[in-house]
Amino acid sequence: MTRLPRWVPQHFAAVRALLVLTAVTGVLYPLAVLAAAQLPGLNDKAEGSLLHDGDGAVVGSSLIGQSFTDDEGAALPGYFQSRPSIAAGDGGDYDPTASGASNFGPENVVDALPDPGLGWEGDEDAAKSLLTQVCERSYEIGEREGVDGSRPYCAESGDGAVGAVLGVFRSGGVTGEATRAVSLNEACGSVEAPFLAEYEGVPVECAEYGEDYAKAVVTPVEGDAGEPEVPADAVTASGSGLDPHISPAYAGLQVDRVAAERGAGAREVAALVEEHTTGRFLGFMGEPAVNVLELNLALDEAYPLS
Template identity: 80%
Template sequence: MARLPRWVSQHLAALRALLVLTAVTGILYPLAVLAVAQLPGLDHKAEGSLVYDEDGAVVGSSLLGQSFTDEDGNAIAAYFQSRPSMAAGENGDYDPLVSGASNLGPESVVDALPDPALGWDGDELATKSLLTQVCERSYAIGEREGVDGSRPYCTESGAGAVGAVLGVFYAEGTTGDVVRVVSLNEACDAVAAPFLAEYEGVPVECAVYGEDYAAAIVTPVEGDASGEPAVPADAVTASGSGLDPHISPEYAELQTARVAAERGASTEDVEALVEEHTTGRFLGFMGDPAVNVVELNLALDSVFPAGDEAGPVG
Protein backbone atom coordinates (compact mmCIF):
# COMPACT_ATOMS: atom_id res chain seq x y z
CA MET A 1 0.00 0.00 0.00
CA ALA A 2 1.40 3.33 -1.03
CA ARG A 3 2.19 5.78 1.73
CA LEU A 4 0.58 9.20 1.73
CA PRO A 5 2.77 12.09 0.74
CA ARG A 6 4.56 13.66 3.68
CA TRP A 7 2.74 16.95 3.41
CA VAL A 8 -0.64 15.17 3.50
CA SER A 9 0.37 13.23 6.64
CA GLN A 10 1.44 16.45 8.32
CA HIS A 11 -1.88 18.11 7.54
CA LEU A 12 -3.85 15.09 8.78
CA ALA A 13 -1.88 15.08 12.04
CA ALA A 14 -2.59 18.78 12.50
CA LEU A 15 -6.29 18.19 11.81
CA ARG A 16 -6.43 15.36 14.37
CA ALA A 17 -4.74 17.56 16.97
CA LEU A 18 -7.21 20.36 16.22
CA LEU A 19 -10.20 18.06 16.66
CA VAL A 20 -8.87 16.54 19.90
CA LEU A 21 -7.99 19.91 21.46
CA THR A 22 -11.33 21.38 20.37
CA ALA A 23 -13.17 18.52 22.06
CA VAL A 24 -11.08 18.73 25.24
CA THR A 25 -10.78 22.49 25.71
CA GLY A 26 -13.97 23.60 23.96
CA ILE A 27 -16.42 20.95 25.17
CA LEU A 28 -15.15 18.63 27.92
CA TYR A 29 -13.35 21.24 30.03
CA PRO A 30 -16.23 23.79 30.03
CA LEU A 31 -18.70 21.01 30.89
CA ALA A 32 -16.47 19.86 33.75
CA VAL A 33 -16.23 23.41 35.13
CA LEU A 34 -20.00 23.82 34.80
CA ALA A 35 -20.57 20.57 36.68
CA VAL A 36 -18.23 21.59 39.51
CA ALA A 37 -19.93 25.00 39.71
CA GLN A 38 -23.26 23.31 40.43
CA LEU A 39 -21.96 21.61 43.57
CA PRO A 40 -23.55 22.75 46.85
CA GLY A 41 -21.68 25.75 48.19
CA LEU A 42 -20.48 26.82 44.75
CA ASP A 43 -23.75 27.12 42.83
CA HIS A 44 -24.67 30.49 44.40
CA LYS A 45 -21.48 32.14 43.14
CA ALA A 46 -21.76 30.42 39.76
CA GLU A 47 -25.17 32.02 39.27
CA GLY A 48 -23.86 35.52 39.96
CA SER A 49 -24.19 35.76 43.77
CA LEU A 50 -27.73 37.06 43.35
CA VAL A 51 -29.60 38.50 46.32
CA TYR A 52 -33.36 38.33 46.80
CA ASP A 53 -35.98 40.27 48.70
CA GLU A 54 -38.57 38.71 51.02
CA ASP A 55 -40.82 37.96 48.03
CA GLY A 56 -38.09 36.01 46.27
CA ALA A 57 -37.49 38.63 43.59
CA VAL A 58 -33.92 39.26 42.43
CA VAL A 59 -32.86 42.72 43.60
CA GLY A 60 -29.16 42.68 42.79
CA SER A 61 -25.89 40.88 43.25
CA SER A 62 -23.68 40.88 46.31
CA LEU A 63 -20.73 41.38 43.94
CA LEU A 64 -22.02 44.61 42.36
CA GLY A 65 -22.63 47.94 44.01
CA GLN A 66 -25.82 49.95 43.72
CA SER A 67 -26.84 53.58 44.13
CA PHE A 68 -29.16 54.30 47.02
CA THR A 69 -30.29 57.68 45.76
CA ASP A 70 -33.51 59.28 44.57
CA GLU A 71 -34.31 60.31 41.00
CA ASP A 72 -32.40 63.56 41.51
CA GLY A 73 -29.27 61.72 42.63
CA ASN A 74 -29.67 62.70 46.30
CA ALA A 75 -28.83 60.16 48.99
CA ILE A 76 -31.84 58.36 50.50
CA ALA A 77 -31.36 58.95 54.22
CA ALA A 78 -32.73 55.54 55.27
CA TYR A 79 -29.95 53.67 53.46
CA PHE A 80 -26.22 53.30 53.88
CA GLN A 81 -24.53 54.95 50.93
CA SER A 82 -22.04 53.25 48.63
CA ARG A 83 -18.74 54.59 47.36
CA PRO A 84 -18.74 57.11 44.51
CA SER A 85 -18.88 55.42 41.11
CA MET A 86 -18.65 56.30 37.44
CA ALA A 87 -21.54 53.84 36.99
CA ALA A 88 -23.87 56.02 39.04
CA GLY A 89 -25.78 58.56 36.99
CA GLU A 90 -26.99 61.94 38.21
CA ASN A 91 -30.62 60.76 38.03
CA GLY A 92 -30.03 57.90 40.44
CA ASP A 93 -29.59 55.21 37.77
CA TYR A 94 -26.75 52.70 38.15
CA ASP A 95 -25.32 51.11 35.02
CA PRO A 96 -22.81 48.32 35.82
CA LEU A 97 -21.80 48.23 32.14
CA VAL A 98 -20.03 51.56 32.74
CA SER A 99 -17.23 49.84 34.60
CA GLY A 100 -13.93 51.58 35.15
CA ALA A 101 -12.30 54.42 36.93
CA SER A 102 -12.36 58.09 36.00
CA ASN A 103 -8.74 57.91 34.77
CA LEU A 104 -7.97 60.88 37.02
CA GLY A 105 -4.79 60.44 39.03
CA PRO A 106 -3.08 62.11 41.99
CA GLU A 107 -1.76 64.92 39.80
CA SER A 108 -5.29 65.92 38.77
CA VAL A 109 -5.57 69.03 40.95
CA VAL A 110 -6.45 71.87 38.55
CA ASP A 111 -9.99 72.34 37.21
CA ALA A 112 -10.82 73.28 33.63
CA LEU A 113 -13.19 76.11 34.53
CA PRO A 114 -16.48 76.51 32.65
CA ASP A 115 -17.59 79.37 30.46
CA PRO A 116 -19.47 81.68 32.88
CA ALA A 117 -22.32 81.92 30.38
CA LEU A 118 -22.76 78.12 30.33
CA GLY A 119 -21.79 76.94 33.80
CA TRP A 120 -20.59 73.47 34.78
CA ASP A 121 -23.68 71.73 33.40
CA GLY A 122 -23.62 73.52 30.05
CA ASP A 123 -19.92 73.60 29.17
CA GLU A 124 -18.82 70.20 27.85
CA LEU A 125 -15.15 71.23 27.95
CA ALA A 126 -15.24 72.08 31.65
CA THR A 127 -13.95 69.36 33.97
CA LYS A 128 -13.41 69.14 37.69
CA SER A 129 -10.11 67.76 38.89
CA LEU A 130 -9.96 64.68 41.09
CA LEU A 131 -8.97 66.90 44.01
CA THR A 132 -12.01 69.15 43.62
CA GLN A 133 -14.31 66.13 43.30
CA VAL A 134 -12.89 64.70 46.52
CA CYS A 135 -13.30 68.04 48.28
CA GLU A 136 -16.91 68.44 47.11
CA ARG A 137 -17.82 64.94 48.25
CA SER A 138 -16.12 65.36 51.60
CA TYR A 139 -17.92 68.60 52.45
CA ALA A 140 -21.27 67.22 51.23
CA ILE A 141 -20.92 64.02 53.28
CA GLY A 142 -19.82 66.02 56.31
CA GLU A 143 -22.96 68.13 56.05
CA ARG A 144 -25.15 65.06 55.57
CA GLU A 145 -23.69 63.16 58.51
CA GLY A 146 -23.24 66.13 60.84
CA VAL A 147 -19.44 66.00 61.02
CA ASP A 148 -16.57 68.19 59.87
CA GLY A 149 -16.12 67.54 56.15
CA SER A 150 -12.86 69.44 55.80
CA ARG A 151 -9.67 67.70 54.69
CA PRO A 152 -6.15 68.80 53.68
CA TYR A 153 -5.77 70.61 50.33
CA CYS A 154 -9.48 71.47 50.25
CA THR A 155 -11.25 74.74 50.88
CA GLU A 156 -14.85 75.87 51.04
CA SER A 157 -15.56 78.04 48.04
CA GLY A 158 -18.73 79.59 46.71
CA ALA A 159 -21.59 77.13 47.09
CA GLY A 160 -19.33 74.12 47.63
CA ALA A 161 -15.68 73.19 47.91
CA VAL A 162 -12.67 73.07 45.59
CA GLY A 163 -9.08 71.98 45.65
CA ALA A 164 -6.94 74.59 47.39
CA VAL A 165 -4.46 75.12 44.57
CA LEU A 166 -2.47 78.22 43.67
CA GLY A 167 -0.74 79.11 40.44
CA VAL A 168 2.46 80.90 41.48
CA PHE A 169 4.37 83.04 38.98
CA TYR A 170 8.06 83.64 39.72
CA ALA A 171 10.22 86.44 38.36
CA GLU A 172 12.60 83.99 36.68
CA GLY A 173 10.19 81.26 35.62
CA THR A 174 10.61 78.70 38.39
CA THR A 175 12.82 80.70 40.74
CA GLY A 176 13.16 84.20 42.06
CA ASP A 177 10.62 86.43 43.73
CA VAL A 178 6.92 85.68 43.57
CA VAL A 179 5.34 88.25 41.26
CA ARG A 180 1.78 86.96 40.86
CA VAL A 181 -0.48 84.37 42.49
CA VAL A 182 -3.80 82.98 41.20
CA SER A 183 -6.26 80.64 42.93
CA LEU A 184 -6.61 78.29 39.96
CA ASN A 185 -9.85 76.57 40.97
CA GLU A 186 -11.78 79.65 42.06
CA ALA A 187 -13.38 81.51 39.16
CA CYS A 188 -13.97 85.22 39.63
CA ASP A 189 -17.66 84.80 38.76
CA ALA A 190 -18.11 82.17 41.50
CA VAL A 191 -16.36 83.65 44.54
CA ALA A 192 -16.27 86.99 46.25
CA ALA A 193 -12.61 86.49 47.19
CA PRO A 194 -10.00 83.69 46.97
CA PHE A 195 -9.51 81.36 49.93
CA LEU A 196 -6.17 83.08 50.67
CA ALA A 197 -5.76 86.84 50.77
CA GLU A 198 -2.04 86.70 49.99
CA TYR A 199 0.82 84.27 49.42
CA GLU A 200 4.37 85.24 50.38
CA GLY A 201 3.28 88.85 50.54
CA VAL A 202 1.64 88.86 47.09
CA PRO A 203 -2.17 89.31 46.80
CA VAL A 204 -3.98 86.22 45.53
CA GLU A 205 -6.23 86.70 42.49
CA CYS A 206 -9.26 84.68 41.44
CA ALA A 207 -9.07 82.80 38.13
CA VAL A 208 -10.39 84.38 34.94
CA TYR A 209 -12.04 82.07 32.40
CA GLY A 210 -9.96 81.70 29.24
CA GLU A 211 -6.76 83.15 30.70
CA ASP A 212 -3.61 81.05 30.26
CA TYR A 213 -1.90 80.11 33.53
CA ALA A 214 0.44 77.49 32.04
CA ALA A 215 3.54 79.45 33.12
CA ALA A 216 2.52 79.28 36.77
CA ILE A 217 3.91 76.71 39.19
CA VAL A 218 0.99 74.63 40.50
CA THR A 219 1.14 74.81 44.29
CA PRO A 220 -1.41 72.87 46.40
CA VAL A 221 -2.03 74.42 49.83
CA GLU A 222 -2.44 71.93 52.67
CA GLY A 223 -4.29 74.29 54.98
CA ASP A 224 -5.02 73.66 58.64
CA ALA A 225 -7.51 70.79 58.30
CA SER A 226 -6.84 67.62 60.27
CA GLY A 227 -4.63 65.01 58.66
CA GLU A 228 -7.18 62.41 59.81
CA PRO A 229 -10.46 63.67 58.30
CA ALA A 230 -13.78 62.66 59.83
CA VAL A 231 -14.92 61.53 56.36
CA PRO A 232 -12.99 58.35 55.37
CA ALA A 233 -11.10 58.13 52.09
CA ASP A 234 -13.36 55.45 50.60
CA ALA A 235 -16.36 57.77 51.03
CA VAL A 236 -14.89 60.28 48.58
CA THR A 237 -13.05 58.05 46.08
CA ALA A 238 -14.27 55.34 43.72
CA SER A 239 -12.88 51.83 43.50
CA GLY A 240 -10.84 50.80 40.47
CA SER A 241 -13.80 49.08 38.79
CA GLY A 242 -16.41 51.50 40.08
CA LEU A 243 -18.58 48.48 40.96
CA ASP A 244 -17.33 47.61 44.45
CA PRO A 245 -20.30 46.97 46.79
CA HIS A 246 -18.13 47.35 49.90
CA ILE A 247 -17.34 50.29 52.14
CA SER A 248 -15.02 50.52 55.11
CA PRO A 249 -16.33 49.91 58.65
CA GLU A 250 -15.37 53.54 59.36
CA TYR A 251 -17.68 54.85 56.63
CA ALA A 252 -20.45 52.54 57.84
CA GLU A 253 -19.98 53.81 61.40
CA LEU A 254 -20.23 57.40 60.17
CA GLN A 255 -23.65 56.66 58.65
CA THR A 256 -25.10 54.53 61.45
CA ALA A 257 -26.74 57.31 63.47
CA ARG A 258 -28.52 58.76 60.43
CA VAL A 259 -29.82 55.39 59.24
CA ALA A 260 -30.96 54.41 62.74
CA ALA A 261 -32.89 57.66 63.14
CA GLU A 262 -34.58 57.24 59.75
CA ARG A 263 -35.47 53.63 60.51
CA GLY A 264 -36.76 54.30 64.02
CA ALA A 265 -34.21 51.85 65.40
CA SER A 266 -31.58 52.19 68.09
CA THR A 267 -28.02 52.94 67.08
CA GLU A 268 -26.90 49.79 68.89
CA ASP A 269 -29.24 47.57 66.86
CA VAL A 270 -28.07 49.05 63.56
CA GLU A 271 -24.44 48.72 64.66
CA ALA A 272 -25.06 45.04 65.38
CA LEU A 273 -26.49 44.58 61.89
CA VAL A 274 -23.44 46.32 60.41
CA GLU A 275 -21.20 43.96 62.36
CA GLU A 276 -23.07 40.95 60.93
CA HIS A 277 -22.32 42.15 57.40
CA THR A 278 -18.67 43.02 58.00
CA THR A 279 -16.08 40.66 56.57
CA GLY A 280 -12.56 40.45 57.98
CA ARG A 281 -9.21 40.32 56.24
CA PHE A 282 -8.81 37.53 53.68
CA LEU A 283 -6.83 34.69 55.28
CA GLY A 284 -6.51 36.91 58.32
CA PHE A 285 -3.85 39.23 56.90
CA MET A 286 -4.76 40.28 53.33
CA GLY A 287 -6.83 43.36 52.55
CA ASP A 288 -8.99 45.26 55.02
CA PRO A 289 -12.31 44.61 56.77
CA ALA A 290 -15.27 45.67 54.63
CA VAL A 291 -19.05 46.07 54.80
CA ASN A 292 -21.23 44.89 51.91
CA VAL A 293 -23.67 47.78 51.46
CA VAL A 294 -26.08 45.90 49.18
CA GLU A 295 -26.54 43.04 51.64
CA LEU A 296 -26.66 45.42 54.61
CA ASN A 297 -29.39 47.59 53.11
CA LEU A 298 -31.40 44.51 52.16
CA ALA A 299 -31.16 43.30 55.75
CA LEU A 300 -32.25 46.74 56.98
CA ASP A 301 -35.37 46.56 54.82
CA SER A 302 -36.16 43.20 56.36
CA VAL A 303 -35.43 43.96 60.02
CA PHE A 304 -36.19 47.68 60.23
CA PRO A 305 -38.56 48.61 57.36
CA ALA A 306 -38.43 52.31 56.55
CA GLY A 307 -41.71 52.58 54.65
CA ASP A 308 -42.50 52.85 50.96
CA GLU A 309 -41.03 56.32 50.70
CA ALA A 310 -37.51 54.95 51.17
CA GLY A 311 -37.73 52.71 48.13
CA PRO A 312 -36.60 49.07 47.92
CA VAL A 313 -33.11 47.80 47.34
CA GLY A 314 -32.64 47.06 43.65
Protein backbone atom coordinates in the same frame (compact mmCIF):
# COMPACT_ATOMS: atom_id res chain seq x y z
CA MET B 1 2.19 1.01 -4.61
CA THR B 2 1.87 4.77 -4.79
CA ARG B 3 2.87 6.55 -1.62
CA LEU B 4 0.96 9.61 -0.50
CA PRO B 5 2.85 12.86 -0.32
CA ARG B 6 4.36 13.53 3.11
CA TRP B 7 2.12 16.53 3.74
CA VAL B 8 -1.09 14.44 3.52
CA PRO B 9 -0.60 12.37 6.73
CA GLN B 10 0.68 15.47 8.45
CA HIS B 11 -2.56 17.30 7.66
CA PHE B 12 -4.65 14.30 8.72
CA ALA B 13 -2.81 14.30 12.06
CA ALA B 14 -3.43 17.99 12.46
CA VAL B 15 -7.16 17.55 11.75
CA ARG B 16 -7.39 14.69 14.26
CA ALA B 17 -5.64 16.81 16.89
CA LEU B 18 -8.00 19.68 16.15
CA LEU B 19 -11.07 17.47 16.58
CA VAL B 20 -9.78 15.92 19.81
CA LEU B 21 -8.78 19.27 21.35
CA THR B 22 -12.08 20.81 20.27
CA ALA B 23 -14.00 18.02 21.98
CA VAL B 24 -11.87 18.20 25.15
CA THR B 25 -11.48 21.96 25.58
CA GLY B 26 -14.66 23.10 23.83
CA VAL B 27 -17.16 20.52 25.11
CA LEU B 28 -15.92 18.22 27.88
CA TYR B 29 -14.04 20.85 29.91
CA PRO B 30 -16.88 23.44 29.90
CA LEU B 31 -19.37 20.71 30.86
CA ALA B 32 -17.11 19.59 33.71
CA VAL B 33 -16.81 23.17 34.98
CA LEU B 34 -20.59 23.62 34.71
CA ALA B 35 -21.15 20.41 36.66
CA ALA B 36 -18.68 21.45 39.37
CA ALA B 37 -20.38 24.84 39.61
CA GLN B 38 -23.64 23.14 40.61
CA LEU B 39 -22.12 21.62 43.75
CA PRO B 40 -23.48 22.92 47.07
CA GLY B 41 -21.51 25.96 48.16
CA LEU B 42 -20.48 26.80 44.61
CA ASN B 43 -23.79 27.08 42.77
CA ASP B 44 -24.66 30.50 44.23
CA LYS B 45 -21.33 31.97 43.15
CA ALA B 46 -21.64 30.42 39.71
CA GLU B 47 -25.02 32.09 39.22
CA GLY B 48 -23.56 35.52 39.96
CA SER B 49 -23.90 35.73 43.76
CA LEU B 50 -27.43 37.08 43.33
CA LEU B 51 -29.25 38.66 46.27
CA HIS B 52 -33.02 38.57 46.82
CA ASP B 53 -35.41 40.75 48.76
CA GLY B 54 -38.04 39.51 51.21
CA ASP B 55 -40.38 38.63 48.34
CA GLY B 56 -37.74 36.54 46.59
CA ALA B 57 -37.13 39.02 43.78
CA VAL B 58 -33.55 39.47 42.56
CA VAL B 59 -32.29 42.89 43.64
CA GLY B 60 -28.64 42.67 42.68
CA SER B 61 -25.37 40.86 43.18
CA SER B 62 -23.18 40.84 46.26
CA LEU B 63 -20.24 41.43 43.89
CA ILE B 64 -21.48 44.68 42.31
CA GLY B 65 -22.31 47.89 44.15
CA GLN B 66 -25.44 49.97 43.79
CA SER B 67 -26.37 53.60 44.30
CA PHE B 68 -28.95 54.33 46.99
CA THR B 69 -30.07 57.72 45.71
CA ASP B 70 -33.23 59.35 44.39
CA ASP B 71 -33.90 60.45 40.82
CA GLU B 72 -31.98 63.67 41.45
CA GLY B 73 -28.91 61.80 42.72
CA ALA B 74 -29.47 62.81 46.36
CA ALA B 75 -28.68 60.20 49.01
CA LEU B 76 -31.68 58.33 50.42
CA PRO B 77 -31.43 59.09 54.15
CA GLY B 78 -32.71 55.68 55.29
CA TYR B 79 -29.95 53.74 53.52
CA PHE B 80 -26.23 53.32 53.90
CA GLN B 81 -24.44 54.98 51.00
CA SER B 82 -21.93 53.28 48.73
CA ARG B 83 -18.63 54.56 47.37
CA PRO B 84 -18.68 56.92 44.40
CA SER B 85 -18.80 55.21 41.01
CA ILE B 86 -17.98 58.09 38.70
CA ALA B 87 -16.30 56.15 35.89
CA ALA B 88 -18.70 53.18 35.78
CA GLY B 89 -21.56 54.23 33.54
CA ASP B 90 -23.13 57.56 32.74
CA GLY B 91 -23.11 59.60 35.92
CA GLY B 92 -21.76 56.84 38.10
CA ASP B 93 -24.56 54.26 38.23
CA TYR B 94 -22.47 51.11 38.81
CA ASP B 95 -22.91 49.90 35.24
CA PRO B 96 -20.99 46.57 35.01
CA THR B 97 -20.68 46.97 31.24
CA ALA B 98 -18.75 50.22 31.72
CA SER B 99 -16.37 49.25 34.49
CA GLY B 100 -13.32 51.44 34.74
CA ALA B 101 -11.41 54.07 36.65
CA SER B 102 -11.12 57.79 36.08
CA ASN B 103 -7.33 57.39 35.69
CA PHE B 104 -6.86 60.63 37.61
CA GLY B 105 -3.69 60.70 39.67
CA PRO B 106 -2.63 62.65 42.74
CA GLU B 107 -1.31 65.48 40.60
CA ASN B 108 -4.72 66.09 39.04
CA VAL B 109 -5.46 69.20 41.11
CA VAL B 110 -6.37 71.96 38.63
CA ASP B 111 -9.90 72.31 37.23
CA ALA B 112 -10.64 73.05 33.59
CA LEU B 113 -13.00 75.93 34.30
CA PRO B 114 -16.23 76.23 32.29
CA ASP B 115 -17.28 78.99 29.96
CA PRO B 116 -19.22 81.40 32.22
CA GLY B 117 -22.06 81.43 29.71
CA LEU B 118 -22.40 77.64 29.71
CA GLY B 119 -21.52 76.53 33.21
CA TRP B 120 -20.31 73.10 34.31
CA GLU B 121 -23.26 71.27 32.77
CA GLY B 122 -23.15 73.01 29.42
CA ASP B 123 -19.41 73.21 28.69
CA GLU B 124 -18.15 69.84 27.44
CA ASP B 125 -14.54 70.98 27.76
CA ALA B 126 -14.89 71.82 31.44
CA ALA B 127 -13.78 69.23 34.00
CA LYS B 128 -13.30 69.19 37.73
CA SER B 129 -10.01 67.85 38.99
CA LEU B 130 -9.77 64.79 41.21
CA LEU B 131 -8.90 67.07 44.13
CA THR B 132 -11.97 69.25 43.69
CA GLN B 133 -14.21 66.19 43.33
CA VAL B 134 -12.81 64.77 46.59
CA CYS B 135 -13.28 68.11 48.35
CA GLU B 136 -16.87 68.48 47.16
CA ARG B 137 -17.80 64.95 48.24
CA SER B 138 -16.13 65.37 51.62
CA TYR B 139 -17.99 68.58 52.44
CA GLU B 140 -21.28 67.12 51.17
CA ILE B 141 -20.89 63.96 53.27
CA GLY B 142 -19.84 65.99 56.29
CA GLU B 143 -23.00 68.07 56.03
CA ARG B 144 -25.16 64.97 55.54
CA GLU B 145 -23.67 63.05 58.46
CA GLY B 146 -23.25 66.01 60.82
CA VAL B 147 -19.45 65.90 60.98
CA ASP B 148 -16.60 68.15 59.86
CA GLY B 149 -16.13 67.55 56.14
CA SER B 150 -12.95 69.58 55.81
CA ARG B 151 -9.68 67.97 54.77
CA PRO B 152 -6.19 69.17 53.80
CA TYR B 153 -5.84 70.93 50.44
CA CYS B 154 -9.57 71.67 50.32
CA ALA B 155 -11.28 75.03 50.78
CA GLU B 156 -14.87 76.17 51.15
CA SER B 157 -15.88 78.15 48.10
CA GLY B 158 -19.28 79.56 47.26
CA ASP B 159 -21.89 76.92 48.10
CA GLY B 160 -19.40 74.05 48.09
CA ALA B 161 -15.72 73.29 48.11
CA VAL B 162 -12.78 73.26 45.71
CA GLY B 163 -9.22 72.10 45.64
CA ALA B 164 -7.15 74.77 47.39
CA VAL B 165 -4.64 75.36 44.61
CA LEU B 166 -2.80 78.53 43.64
CA GLY B 167 -0.96 79.40 40.49
CA VAL B 168 2.03 81.40 41.74
CA PHE B 169 4.08 83.54 39.36
CA ARG B 170 7.65 84.06 40.58
CA SER B 171 10.35 86.50 39.64
CA GLY B 172 12.72 83.74 38.51
CA GLY B 173 10.14 81.59 36.73
CA VAL B 174 9.90 78.66 39.14
CA THR B 175 11.94 80.27 41.90
CA GLY B 176 12.28 83.70 43.45
CA GLU B 177 9.76 86.02 45.04
CA ALA B 178 6.05 85.66 44.36
CA THR B 179 4.86 88.41 42.05
CA ARG B 180 1.30 87.21 41.46
CA ALA B 181 -1.01 84.50 42.84
CA VAL B 182 -4.20 83.12 41.30
CA SER B 183 -6.72 80.72 42.83
CA LEU B 184 -6.84 78.38 39.84
CA ASN B 185 -10.05 76.56 40.80
CA GLU B 186 -12.14 79.63 41.61
CA ALA B 187 -13.49 81.45 38.58
CA CYS B 188 -14.15 85.17 38.78
CA GLY B 189 -17.87 85.74 39.14
CA SER B 190 -18.46 82.44 40.95
CA VAL B 191 -17.04 83.61 44.28
CA GLU B 192 -17.00 86.87 46.16
CA ALA B 193 -13.36 86.39 47.08
CA PRO B 194 -10.73 83.64 46.75
CA PHE B 195 -10.33 81.18 49.62
CA LEU B 196 -7.05 82.88 50.56
CA ALA B 197 -6.61 86.64 50.77
CA GLU B 198 -2.88 86.72 50.12
CA TYR B 199 0.07 84.40 49.60
CA GLU B 200 3.64 85.36 50.48
CA GLY B 201 2.58 88.98 50.67
CA VAL B 202 0.87 88.98 47.27
CA PRO B 203 -2.93 89.39 46.93
CA VAL B 204 -4.66 86.27 45.59
CA GLU B 205 -6.80 86.76 42.50
CA CYS B 206 -9.69 84.72 41.15
CA ALA B 207 -9.14 82.87 37.87
CA GLU B 208 -10.25 84.52 34.64
CA TYR B 209 -11.79 82.09 32.13
CA GLY B 210 -9.60 81.68 29.06
CA GLU B 211 -6.49 83.26 30.60
CA ASP B 212 -3.25 81.28 30.26
CA TYR B 213 -1.68 80.38 33.61
CA ALA B 214 0.82 77.89 32.21
CA LYS B 215 3.81 79.88 33.50
CA ALA B 216 2.51 79.83 37.08
CA VAL B 217 3.86 77.32 39.60
CA VAL B 218 0.98 75.08 40.68
CA THR B 219 0.95 75.31 44.47
CA PRO B 220 -1.54 73.28 46.57
CA VAL B 221 -2.28 74.90 49.93
CA GLU B 222 -2.63 72.44 52.82
CA GLY B 223 -4.62 74.70 55.10
CA ASP B 224 -5.23 74.01 58.78
CA ALA B 225 -7.60 71.03 58.53
CA GLY B 226 -6.60 68.11 60.71
CA GLU B 227 -7.21 64.39 60.22
CA PRO B 228 -10.35 64.10 58.02
CA GLU B 229 -13.47 62.77 59.72
CA VAL B 230 -14.79 61.59 56.35
CA PRO B 231 -12.91 58.40 55.35
CA ALA B 232 -11.02 58.20 52.06
CA ASP B 233 -13.26 55.48 50.59
CA ALA B 234 -16.28 57.78 51.00
CA VAL B 235 -14.82 60.30 48.54
CA THR B 236 -12.93 58.11 46.05
CA ALA B 237 -14.11 55.44 43.64
CA SER B 238 -12.57 51.99 43.38
CA GLY B 239 -10.45 50.96 40.40
CA SER B 240 -13.37 49.16 38.77
CA GLY B 241 -16.01 51.65 39.89
CA LEU B 242 -18.11 48.66 40.98
CA ASP B 243 -16.87 47.92 44.50
CA PRO B 244 -19.87 46.88 46.66
CA HIS B 245 -17.99 47.44 49.92
CA ILE B 246 -17.23 50.38 52.15
CA SER B 247 -14.95 50.60 55.15
CA PRO B 248 -16.30 50.02 58.67
CA ALA B 249 -15.33 53.63 59.39
CA TYR B 250 -17.58 54.96 56.63
CA ALA B 251 -20.40 52.64 57.70
CA GLY B 252 -20.01 53.79 61.30
CA LEU B 253 -20.24 57.40 60.18
CA GLN B 254 -23.71 56.69 58.74
CA VAL B 255 -25.21 54.72 61.64
CA ASP B 256 -26.88 57.63 63.46
CA ARG B 257 -28.53 58.99 60.32
CA VAL B 258 -29.89 55.62 59.21
CA ALA B 259 -31.07 54.69 62.70
CA ALA B 260 -32.92 57.99 63.12
CA GLU B 261 -34.60 57.67 59.72
CA ARG B 262 -35.78 54.13 60.46
CA GLY B 263 -36.78 54.74 64.05
CA ALA B 264 -34.27 52.19 65.30
CA GLY B 265 -31.63 52.35 67.98
CA ALA B 266 -28.10 53.25 66.95
CA ARG B 267 -26.78 50.21 68.82
CA GLU B 268 -29.05 47.85 66.90
CA VAL B 269 -28.06 49.35 63.55
CA ALA B 270 -24.38 49.24 64.54
CA ALA B 271 -24.84 45.55 65.39
CA LEU B 272 -26.16 44.94 61.86
CA VAL B 273 -23.10 46.69 60.48
CA GLU B 274 -20.90 44.39 62.54
CA GLU B 275 -22.77 41.33 61.24
CA HIS B 276 -22.10 42.36 57.66
CA THR B 277 -18.45 43.24 58.15
CA THR B 278 -15.97 40.79 56.66
CA GLY B 279 -12.44 40.54 58.02
CA ARG B 280 -9.12 40.40 56.23
CA PHE B 281 -8.66 37.53 53.78
CA LEU B 282 -6.71 34.76 55.49
CA GLY B 283 -6.46 37.06 58.46
CA PHE B 284 -3.84 39.41 57.03
CA MET B 285 -4.66 40.37 53.42
CA GLY B 286 -6.71 43.45 52.61
CA GLU B 287 -8.89 45.41 55.02
CA PRO B 288 -12.20 44.75 56.80
CA ALA B 289 -15.17 45.76 54.64
CA VAL B 290 -18.95 46.13 54.76
CA ASN B 291 -21.14 44.97 51.86
CA VAL B 292 -23.58 47.87 51.42
CA LEU B 293 -26.28 46.04 49.47
CA GLU B 294 -26.39 43.12 51.91
CA LEU B 295 -26.50 45.55 54.83
CA ASN B 296 -29.35 47.58 53.34
CA LEU B 297 -31.35 44.42 52.62
CA ALA B 298 -30.92 43.37 56.25
CA LEU B 299 -32.07 46.83 57.32
CA ASP B 300 -35.22 46.59 55.20
CA GLU B 301 -36.02 43.28 56.82
CA ALA B 302 -35.27 44.27 60.42
CA TYR B 303 -36.36 47.92 60.38
CA PRO B 304 -38.54 48.59 57.32
CA LEU B 305 -39.14 52.19 56.32
CA SER B 306 -42.65 53.36 57.08
